Amino acid sequence: ELSPAVNFALRISFYCLLCVVSSALTAPVCLLVNGGRTVKNMRIIKTVVKTFKYFFGLRFEVKGLENFKVEGPAIIVSNHQSILDMMGLMEVLPDDCVQVGKKELMYTGSVGLIIYLGGVIFINRKSTTSAKMVMAEVAKTMTTENVKVWVYPEGTRNCTGDLLPFKKGAFHLAVQAQVPVIPVVYSSFTTFYNPKKNLFTSGKIKVEVLPPIETKGLTSDDVSDLTDRCFRTMRETLFRLSGHPSEAKESS
Numbered sequence: 001e002l003s004p005a006v007n008f009a010l011r012i013s014f015y016c017l018l019c020v021v022s023s024a025l026t027a028p029v030c031l032l033v034n035g036g037r038t039v040k041n042m043r044i045i046k047t048v049v050k051t052f053k054y055f056f057g058l059r060f061e062v063k064g065l066e067n068f069k070v071e072g073p074a075i076i077v078s079n080h081q082s083i084l085d086m087m088g089l090m091e092v093l094p095d096d097c098v099q100v101g102k103k104e105l106m107y108t109g110s111v112g113l114i115i116y117l118g119g120v121i122f123i124n125r126k127s128t129t130s131a132k133m134v135m136a137e138v139a140k141t142m143t144t145e146n147v148k149v150w151v152y153p154e155g156t157r158n159c160t161g162d163l164l165p166f167k168k169g170a171f172h173l174a175v176q177a178q179v180p181v182i183p184v185v186y187s188s189f190t191t192f193y194n195p196k197k198n199l200f201t202s203g204k205i206k207v208e209v210l211p212p213i214e215t216k217g218l219t220s221d222d223v224s225d226l227t228d229r230c231f232r233t234m235r236e237t238l239f240r241l242s243g244h245p246s247e248a249k250e251s252s
């Protein structure tokens with residue numbers, strides 16, 4: 001019998017190794033098929049990553065996929081719990097959707113390469129000014145290139161079973177481009193994954209894609225309200241999906 005700490009370390013190491021090896025194998029395929037950095041590579045990446053769940057006994061129960069079917073671009077916002085989220089992301093990711101990620105991800109070897117090839121937009125979280133400039137650029141190109149953008153508005157991983165306060169970048173982006181915000185909520189991982197308790201077992205993750213929130217006619221003055229509204233809806237959904245109905249009641 002392995003100690004829980006060793007067992008946890010082995011499972012996480014295996015996950016990272018799986019990511020590194022699959023990225024190294026998938027990168028040449030992306031280059032051969034699509035020739036370079038493009039969101040089209042995400043279709044290939046998605047196909048590979050969607051097999052990972054079987055190695056860890058994870059199951060996804062997805063609802064509301066029809067809410068992704070909006071004409072044209074949109075901002076998708078979701079909660080961010082762990083590096084494991086990448087599997088949940090690929091499980092539901094619509095076509096032609098790029099993600100916003102921290103620039104440090106570029107320096108993770110083959111994983112950085114695959115993320116680059118997939119068209120991920122890198123931001124420097126330590127510099128609000130440069131991050132805002134990148135996001136403003138994205139607001140322009142998402143309309144011309146007709147892509148959706150996936151942002152984790154908490155801005156960092158958070159495995160507490162609750163949401164961190166939202167950063168406003170995603171909502172500024174939506175208002176600037178006048179495109180809808182589509183919230184996606186993943187149930188809490190705490191019952192099967194907790195690094196502090198060396199817990200990483202099999203488990204079920206409920207995913208819900210919520211109805212789009214329109215931003216037509218909103219201005220930068222409305223960004224705070226839009227952020228709050230989105231936060232409250234997502235928090236209620238998180239508690240409901242994770243089976244904490246009392247907390248959901250408290251926050252409403």
Ligand SMILES: CCCCCCCC/C=C\CCCCCCCC(=O)SCCNC(=O)CCNC(=O)[C@H](O)C(C)(C)COP(=O)(O)OP(=O)(O)OC[C@H]1O[C@@H](n2cnc3c(N)ncnc32)[C@H](O)[C@@H]1OP(=O)(O)O
Pocket residue numbers: 018019020022023026045048049080086099100101102105111114115118120123124125128131132135136151152153154155156157166167168169170172173
């Ligand atoms: C084949 C096998 C492969 C296996 C391997 C795997 C491959 C997988 C492939 C692909 C998967 C890719 C997965 C990627 C995942 C990445 C996850 C991450 O990295 S998450 C971290 C980074 N993401 C974010 O941080 C986003 C969200 N952040 C923001 O949007 C922030 O708002 C940001 C950075 C722009 C600024 O952050 P602030 O910390 O300064 O905080 P604030 O409160 O939001 O802003 C400060 C002030 O600036 C204004 N502001 C913000 N944005 C503005 C804007 N665009 N225009 C005008 N004002 C703006 C705000 O309103 C606020 O002002 P007032 O307090 O309201 O007065």
Ligand SMILES: CCCCCCCCCCCCCC(=O)OC[C@@H](O)COP(=O)(O)O
Pocket residue numbers: 015016019020082083084085086102105107108109111155156157158
């Ligand atoms: C040197 C090789 C290391 C390779 C490790 C591969 C691990 C797989 C990583 C999958 C990409 C998932 C992206 C992700 O979840 O990034 C974390 C950031 O969102 C938030 O950063 P943070 O919580 O603020 O540190």
